[in-house]
Amino acid sequence: MKLKEIETITRSIAWGAAKILHSYYCGKNKFKITESSQDGPTTTADIKSNNYILKNLQIFFPKDIFGYLSEENYKYDSHHSRIQKDWVWIIDPLDGTKEFINKTGEYALHIALAYQGRPVVAVVAIPETQTIYFATKGYGTFVEDLNHKITQIKVSNRNTIENLSLVVSKSHRNTRFQSLIDAFSTKDIVYMGSLGKKITTILEQKANVYISISGKSAPKDWDFAAPDLILTEAGGKFTYFNGDIPFYNRGDVSQWGNFIASNGYFHEALCEKSINSLNEIDKRVIV
Missing domain, CATH: 3.40.190.80 (D-Maltodextrin-Binding Protein; domain 2)
Known part of the structure; x- marks a missing residue:
């Protein structure tokens, strides 16, 4: 499977996970804090998003070939098996859980596929603006809105360090x-x-x-x-x-x-x- 095909699948899964997170954020589904640690809280929404992402990725990308590193699972997985794999999915099903709980809207979800330690496909979804930023190595970065309009996006050309x-x-x-x-x-x-x-x-x-x-x-x-x-x-x-x-x-x-x-x-x-x-x-x- 080509990287651009993998990107298309990843975007589709990210949209599904973003909808799950938004449903908890807006109150359609009720969430609760399931764990609190030095690294921050975990909620029902984190877990539901994580389970959805893993379930759908593994339909296309079996665990015997692809490793999986997720914030919600890494403590329980055998990292020795994952480290030995060239291809590894790296997932944050809810980045910014405190912001999610505090209703600031400043949260995201991350899905990346790394090859030999470097990301080659990536999606960052912002559920409350209903946008997805995605990139494939060598193809540039794009933003997709809820109507699936896709626009290439580039950094500014500012070249001064002042202000x-x-x-x-x-x-x-x-x-x-x-x-x-x-x-x-x-x-x-x-x-x-x-x-x-x-x-x-x-x-x-x-x-x-x-x-x-x-x-x-x-x-x-x-x-x-x-x-x-x-x-x-x-x-x-x-x-x-x-x-x-x-x-x-x-x-x-x-x-x-x-x-x-x-x-x-x-x-x-x-x-x-x-x-x-x-x-x-x-x-x-x-x-």
Whole structure:
């Protein structure tokens, strides 16, 4: 099966899962919090979306060939079997559960297919705007609306580092991270929950840069894999501060390190500035 055929199947499944999430969000179906941990809460909606995605993917992509890494299942699956597979589905059935519970609308769902650690097909669905962003390696990024109108989308061509608009996490911030944000010359800062929603904000040219630094916890593979591809296929860059690209399905699902996502035109300058600023911040803390 060709990647574009896989993309079409993935989009269809994402639409179905998005409808499930919306039905819980709008109150048509009642959800409850089933678990709360350091990584955040889990709800009935997370589980229903997860089960729907897995059931439908596995109709086309059997587990003897394809690995599956899902936020809701990874603790119970044999990761040794998954790591040995070249092809692995990486799924976040509800990215931004806190935002879902708090009714901000800033939640998403992610489905990505990785080959040897890098995403080659990806979908980020935003149920409350009824849109799906999707990409296939080498084919660009597109946005699809509820009427299935498809439009190619690209990052902005902004090429100056001054007066940036940053999009950052609402909740995963500490004094060190806030000091890093303050070190940038910013026009404004957009605080947002879901990582998928953050990256689509860059695609829609409503923000220029996303920054994340690890603290006591770190983003997981399912947070990054799908947003990574939809941004890079639209012309952007998604890297560690040192310029390295992330790899997925390595064993540890946490993406430890410091990340920047941008439109790519001034990415290297941003990386350098971030490293220098963080070094200065850390020196002040030590002193």
